[in-house]
Amino acid sequence: MVRVAVTGASGLVGECLIRLLLGHPDVEVTYLGSHSSAGRDIADVLPSLKGELSLGCKLPEHDDIAAAADAAILAHKSAESLKLTPRLLEAGVKVIDIGGEFRLKDPALYQQWYGQKHTALDVLGEAVYGLPEYYRDEIRAARLVANPGCYPTAVILSLAPLLAAGLILPRGISVSCASGLTGAGRTSGVLFIDGNENMRAYALAGHKHWPEMEQELAALTGEAVRLTFVPHIVPINRGILSTIFAQPSGAPNQDTLRGALLDKYADEPFVRVRDWGGEVCMANVRGTNYCDVSVDYIEATGAVIVMSAIDNMLKGACTQAIQNLNLMFGLDETAGIGGVRGS
Amino acid sequence: MVRVAVTGASGLVGECLIRLLLGHPDVEVTYLGSHSSAGRDIADVLPSLKGELSLGCKLPEHDDIAAAADAAILAHKSAESLKLTPRLLEAGVKVIDIGGEFRLKDPALYQQWYGQKHTALDVLGEAVYGLPEYYRDEIRAARLVANPGCYPTAVILSLAPLLAAGLILPRGISVSCASGLTGAGRTSGVLFIDGNENMRAYALAGHKHWPEMEQELAALTGEAVRLTFVPHIVPINRGILSTIFAQPSGAPNQDTLRGALLDKYADEPFVRVRDWGGEVCMANVRGTNYCDVSVDYIEATGAVIVMSAIDNMLKGACTQAIQNLNLMFGLDETAGIGGVRGS
Amino acid sequence: MVRVAVTGASGLVGECLIRLLLGHPDVEVTYLGSHSSAGRDIADVLPSLKGELSLGCKLPEHDDIAAAADAAILAHKSAESLKLTPRLLEAGVKVIDIGGEFRLKDPALYQQWYGQKHTALDVLGEAVYGLPEYYRDEIRAARLVANPGCYPTAVILSLAPLLAAGLILPRGISVSCASGLTGAGRTSGVLFIDGNENMRAYALAGHKHWPEMEQELAALTGEAVRLTFVPHIVPINRGILSTIFAQPSGAPNQDTLRGALLDKYADEPFVRVRDWGGEVCMANVRGTNYCDVSVDYIEATGAVIVMSAIDNMLKGACTQAIQNLNLMFGLDETAGIGGVRGS
Amino acid sequence: MVRVAVTGASGLVGECLIRLLLGHPDVEVTYLGSHSSAGRDIADVLPSLKGELSLGCKLPEHDDIAAAADAAILAHKSAESLKLTPRLLEAGVKVIDIGGEFRLKDPALYQQWYGQKHTALDVLGEAVYGLPEYYRDEIRAARLVANPGCYPTAVILSLAPLLAAGLILPRGISVSCASGLTGAGRTSGVLFIDGNENMRAYALAGHKHWPEMEQELAALTGEAVRLTFVPHIVPINRGILSTIFAQPSGAPNQDTLRGALLDKYADEPFVRVRDWGGEVCMANVRGTNYCDVSVDYIEATGAVIVMSAIDNMLKGACTQAIQNLNLMFGLDETAGIGGVRGS
Numbered sequence A, B, C, D: 001m002v003r004v005a006v007t008g009a010s011g012l013v014g015e016c017l018i019r020l021l022l023g024h025p026d027v028e029v030t031y032l033g034s035h036s037s038a039g040r041d042i043a044d045v046l047p048s049l050k051g052e053l054s055l056g057c058k059l060p061e062h063d064d065i066a067a068a069a070d071a072a073i074l075a076h077k078s079a080e081s082l083k084l085t086p087r088l089l090e091a092g093v094k095v096i097d098i099g100g101e102f103r104l105k106d107p108a109l110y111q112q113w114y115g116q117k118h119t120a121l122d123v124l125g126e127a128v129y130g131l132p133e134y135y136r137d138e139i140r141a142a143r144l145v146a147n148p149g150c151y152p153t154a155v156i157l158s159l160a161p162l163l164a165a166g167l168i169l170p171r172g173i174s175v176s177c178a179s180g181l182t183g184a185g186r187t188s189g190v191l192f193i194d195g196n197e198n199m200r201a202y203a204l205a206g207h208k209h210w211p212e213m214e215q216e217l218a219a220l221t222g223e224a225v226r227l228t229f230v231p232h233i234v235p236i237n238r239g240i241l242s243t244i245f246a247q248p249s250g251a252p253n254q255d256t257l258r259g260a261l262l263d264k265y266a267d268e269p270f271v272r273v274r275d276w277g278g279e280v281c282m283a284n285v286r287g288t289n290y291c292d293v294s295v296d297y298i299e300a301t302g303a304v305i306v307m308s309a310i311d312n313m314l315k316g317a318c319t320q321a322i323q324n325l326n327l328m329f330g331l332d333e334t335a336g337i338g339g340v341r342g343s
Helices: A012-022 A062-068 A080-090 A107-114 A132-141 A150-164 A209-221 A254-265 A318-328 B012-022 B062-068 B080-090 B107-114 B132-141 B150-164 B209-221 B254-265 B318-328 C012-022 C062-068 C080-090 C107-114 C132-141 C150-164 C209-221 C254-265 C318-328 D012-022 D062-068 D080-090 D107-114 D132-141 D150-164 D209-221 D254-265 D318-328
Strands: A002-007 A027-033 A071-074 A094-097 A144-146 A173-179 A227-233 A240-246 A271-273 A291-298 A303-310 B002-007 B027-033 B071-074 B094-097 B144-146 B173-179 B227-233 B240-246 B271-273 B291-298 B303-310 C002-007 C027-033 C071-074 C094-097 C144-146 C173-179 C227-233 C240-246 C271-273 C291-298 C303-310 D002-007 D027-033 D071-074 D094-097 D144-146 D173-179 D227-233 D240-246 D271-273 D291-298 D303-310
Touching (some): A002 A012, A002 A062, A012 A027, A071 A080, A071 A318, A107 A209, A132 A150, A150 A227, A150 A254, A150 A291, A150 A303, A173 D173, A209 A227, A227 D240, A227 D303, A240 D173, A240 D227, A303 D227, B002 B012, B012 B027, B012 B318, B027 B062, B071 B080, B071 B318, B150 B227, B150 B291, B150 B303, B173 C173, B173 C240, B227 C240, B240 C173, C002 C012, C012 C027, C012 C318, C027 C062, C071 C080, C080 C094, C107 C209, C150 C173, C150 C209, C150 C254, C150 C291, C150 C303, C209 C227, C254 C271, C254 C291, D002 D062, D071 D318, D094 D318, D107 D209, D132 D318, D150 D209, D150 D291, D254 D271, D254 D291
Parallel strands (some): A002 A027, A071 A094, A173 A227, A271 A291, B002 B027, B173 B227, B271 B291, C002 C071, C173 C227, C271 C291, D002 D027, D002 D071, D071 D094, D094 D144
Antiparallel strands (some): A240 A303, A291 A303, B173 B240, C173 C240, C240 C303, C291 C303
């Protein structure tokens, strides 16, 4: 049994993670860290957990975590990971950071987008971007995994094979994403009466997931990629849908384009290539670790429409973290994740 | 491995069942029956199953089922179960009927409420009402289990201990239930624009779950129970919330009343006694097999408020069926069900 | 033109009121009071009003209001009405209080339920309960109207005629109400992710609308009325649905019961008697000042089911306030309210 | 009083239109046509209208309509307008067609996108595209107005001023729109359980609103415009949000771009230019005839993001039709529409 600590335990991601880990056959939850709930039993903080788990929350300290756990999944929003991570690694605890602290390779870029200086430069360099479809071997060998952002997961998985195959241009890409409201978490949550029967865009001038997408797409395809990104919120609990407009490179056809996705994902357990964009929807991936992707060549306008969908709480956060955990500890990659069991 | 057949495979309950059974460690789905989808692969019919299961749907025939499966879970709405069930039992297949064909003991009552003559009288008598909290031993020994209705599951589990302890009167009970719209299934489904931002009551003059509740409450408590039942639909996918007004018998207090629930459910894996009615809600049970229950004695009016919540697709149908399956085959009662893993 | 001041202008009720008053042919909005938005233009505070109204918000002072307005509609939640109201009346401004400060006749009951001493006893006695269907003449003559609570509006309008006709017993009445989340306002609002796909009860031990219902039902029927009241929240913006279980008095039949509603409301412009409870729903009254009511006698159990529906923001607050304003100023009672125009 | 006939009276658009016309001070509803409800009173067909209007529905015949009405608003989905319209015009009835029969100027294009031959060529040429912001004078003089599609209304109003000013390129425009589910009407409606908690794209290969957008944008700007259009459905009753990616022409800046919108719409009663895209949302326009628009120049990528929002049932259909009716009959353009009264 891998002993796992979860910090940010009483947050939305923490709750989801704990629920999933309780069903993982090879994992035991042995430590819960939380600032807001330190001193309280998790079942009192999260009523859904009553009868499932009784474990006190503590102020997260690296010594306590190292004494209790083999791995720590950090789900705070704050930069506390910057302080904890080097100490946990030193103490022999493997770390999966669900926050964004170790995703951007360039500390200057981190400072620009996250509004603070990166103070864990010693370990930043060894962080592996936790997208198993592209970095499986690196994740297996890693001590520190930066779990991808929700929007980047959906966007990179759908675009990368087409860019890598040279079928679409790496510039002039327009990305429109819609997210359910669990994406905002609880502390910066939207009121029901404001979110219900409403849809709006936000962060048009720049969202911190944007440099993450450009960094990874460039790394995966070997050339600079420029995209415009507009995120939206929709009155849904869970789900991300990406609608991406790209320009073809050369003279593609539907088979070539779709073939690039099929080739890349033929053996992937958690990516499904759909027949066309209308089959990619939030409902088909809700409660699962799947990323559904599609590509459509629109003859009339010569445009390429790439779509993808994930459950932002699962493939966009929690089950992807478990997928990474499984790889880091030599477990079955799909253990504790389920296929479509969840909803 | 227990080999399981599912009929009504492409319906809402069928889809949910299949998804759950795929994650069950001791079960294999070996047969899918469906009238509307016969001849098609289930992954083409239900897009969420792509990558999970490839299996052709067939017109349900008892011979085929018996050749392929040890157990059949019948999830049609129609009365086809009346025809299939005796033949399946004869062929040695254990049956769990999710429809209502074997719940009412009295064939006349069945005819009155289901609008057709009961034609499987030979086996009706041996059907066990599949509420494990009350009939665990009988279910273990049964060939045929009548899986309870969703409303009855929520109402019986909360009321029965209080009635059995003589703490509330068996008459003058008023039951107001609200259900998510998966309860209506797909064929008689409500349009989004009619269901969204709306709530209404239905079947005031009588719902077929009403005699089921009265039958079982009488059986469990030893005296006739009379209740008035008003079901409602609310703009939610999954969940049932019951708000029950009862009159105290004698001079109860909060501790006595709550004690009756605690005593009964102390060792039950899937019933949780909440502190008060405001803690019983659809969100806390969504994606789980839990039934959350509470009782509040309102001093000002001398009324007793009993509340309960379930996920109508899970404890109200699919995971309760799996709980029954586990009991019938000697498996761990909680196998393949998960605790709070699901959502 | 009646010059109207609105306080609590930037709250949910304030915004709704302003939008409605802008469409009223005989009314001009001349003053906006708001603590949180004082010094700002209302169109900057409430984006929906851009292009409709440009008017600065002020800290509410009785002198300023009296200089600008003939009537003040008070839509704060706080007890500031207790201070403002006597001064406004003295200055010749008619007052409609949408908060609950002047609904309960008994100051001790007010203190018990609202948690503070009533400090406007001089004028409390003259406050008229603003339910036009029962107090039309008194409202016409009033300087001070206490606009009814949302739940009481729905419950009183449906129950009173049956109680007054002696057709149901005044005790043992069980009231289950569900409200959309605008009912909670903005400051104590529920997060989308907590309210969506969820339903729960609250305030089981006592809601401040409960003594209001009992007071008015007793006043209208001449005898003490005892009811048990359980409010719920449902994932809907607007609407209240009441499901009421009562016991018949004597031997009623469906015609007698329904006749009592029809007799009372034959000439009322804003109450509609529906054929049965399934026709009473939130959608049919959304965007309107209607209260839809029904009564069903359930032969099998001998119970009487009374139902009603309103838009909690309109008949439950804003359009009922305008109906009262119209009566107080001798305008057409339906002016500025519309029938079903709104949605 | 202008006497108005509504056909398609019992559909979703018909119901909304009737509700609005009942509140119009200068209009009387004198005729209701409906195939599905002929012979029934509208208040029996549409429960929300009880107490508002009692009028029988008839099979739509041009003679009957001409005898009863000065204007006919056609809200069928079918091509029956092709038959009725010439006869109504001949009989002196002015026609507003809410279907798409008279929007495309080119009959061949009509046949391609609507799947049938245009059989009212005599009058097609005189049809005026009913977008008052661009064709106000022509509408005043028209006998026949083609009420714009919902998506085209939102897209044209936001894009046209920027294209006309030469600030964005007329090619490479990517349009992502999301619509509430009233957009699908009732006959092709989506089930609650399929639409709720879900979002998907549809009609990627071509939606019939696409040639309408290109036709009108070309007409308004004097050059061919090419755009790629992806519509989506979101779990909302009402609203359209457009997110449009365009490329700047020359070296624009935020002020130049926004200035083009402000110049065009300075005096328009129903278009509001918002400060940035995050202020354009469905909630701010729900229940109104407003189209909110914005433009954002994204320095980092050099992209131009144009956004717009309307209530698809109002500015996208019913209140825009009333705006056209007002113009055609010399009434106040805003009569019967209200500002933000509606929700």
